[in-house]
Amino acid sequence: MNKSRLRSIYSIPYTAWILLFVLAPIALIVYYSFFDLAGNFTLANYRNFFTSVYLKLTISSFWYAFLITLFSLLIAYPTAYLITKTKHKQLWLLLIIIPSWINLLLKTYAFIGLMGLYGPLNAFLEAVGIGKQQILFTDFSFVFVSVYIFIPFMILPIFNALDKLNPALIDASRDLGADSWTTFRRVIWPLTTNGVKSGIQVVFIPALSLFMITRLIAGNKIITLGTAIEQQFLVTQNWGMGSTIAVFLIVFMFIIMLVTKGKEKGASDNGKAR
């Protein structure tokens, strides 16, 4: 009796936090999404979302978020694997994490300089004989900079999963005659999918709503849902429409969370004998 009362006292901060900073804002967003500019109740915002402009916007947001996640994963997995094999794991990990402490805008501005027509990247291309290229304001620059920004968030969960992996399992796989590829496919990958899934969550969802980079690096040639929300709130002052886009963004997030939900299958206990 006493114990359960103590527990309910402990849960006050958590419940208050969830109510005030998670549930209440979401409820407000949903509420605002039903009003038009004049403050009348309407479903027009939702109808408007399904017009060609916003649908196209959603599709292109998903496409770029997919590309960013894919490339992050392709780079992060081997990197995380390599780090688990090094002598000073924590040091290498720290070196990858440190840049994520620097302000995002500062890093983005640095890339404007690096990728400019007279920047070091183009100087290199010219020296190699390829010649000057327009790098800034292209799909390439956008995906590159975004992947650079998100990669630490992809490496961390994968590193943790790989690090927890019991090496005896790999030895066992080898002893039973599996080659490296089979070991990876049948043992390492299945046991680290939870790390990969949480990596995908922390990259894909923010990538859907990236803004600022879309303007500074992509020159507004790529527009994401985040940019559209910002415009609706700050420029058009149409809070209803902005909220409606936000509602869809939240729905997409839930879908992604459901799809990438980790199945509690051996990964957490590393398949250690029980």
Added chain:
Amino acid sequence: MKSIIQSAILILIVSGILLFINAELNKGSKSGTGTITVYNWGEYIDPDLIKQFEEETGIKVIYETFDSNEGMMSKIEQGGTAYDISVPSEYMIEMMKEKNLLLPIDYSKIPNIKHIDPYFLDLPFDPGNQFSVPYFWGTVGIAYNPTLLEGQTFESWDDLWDPSLKQRVILVDSARETIGMGLNSLGYSLNSTDLGELREATDKLKMLSPNVKAVIGDEVTQLMVNSEAAVSLTWSGQAADMMYENEDIDYVVPEEGSNLWFDNIVIPKTAKNIDGAHAFINFMLDPEVAAQNADYVGYSTPNLSALDLMDPEVVEDERFYPDVETRSHLEVYKNLGLELLGVYNELFLEFKMDMK
């Protein structure tokens, strides 16, 4: 556990000391006539003048910047910060008046108003200048770098559509300027409320897509200065900034017409130090201050007495100080209301989605 408690106590002590020092520092400066909070566009004042104002009056200035009229207004509307001064453009003043967000100006406290060119007073957006005092004015046009081009000139907006400019034009990330450029090129009004005309302008803009290198904000200045971009749609003062650092750049207002705009100083409803705000306005209208400010910022000053103190070469430059006759061909933005602002922005979004 013990070390955690120790470090927690240490952090608390350090924060307490910092808080105390901060409070002491603020106390010292509040001995004058208090503080005012100025909310202005980025790069829109000579920082030395703020120091001069603080020294002369003993009023401490807290300075914050915004990058769009609309963003500025929504912050003032929500009232989180006590802004004493802001500098909206003419159509926004109209909108803020409608929403009762402005305080009337007491001209007995602003004797320097006599220096302002009467042309800029009593304009339709604020009859009798009840709520606003002229700060700067200018136009929208094309800044270009002839050394990067093959002899193209920009007498007409249509010159931007020239196939030789593939991937070389930078547009400004603002719906009214960019859609307005499309409207101007077709000979329509910048304040068009005709959906057919707006559609036509958007379709014409879409044909510009292959020439567009990017749609960005203030970053364009650096790109032009570094010869990274050849042509950009921009405001006159921003062009002046570019020309100040890169002499090759030129600025032109195409002959179909363009936008003539005014940025005026206002006292928003959020103001706490109304006397301080008046003192600030009067200070900014002082001819010497206005001349120094115009020299630094690069936009055109409405202050007649200041013009006499400035470099004649600048003041006689028709590109930045077009005469009254030329100005009559230019159009001032009207407040179109939120509904149409939404339409402009949706069309602008459609244009941006179409680029590539």
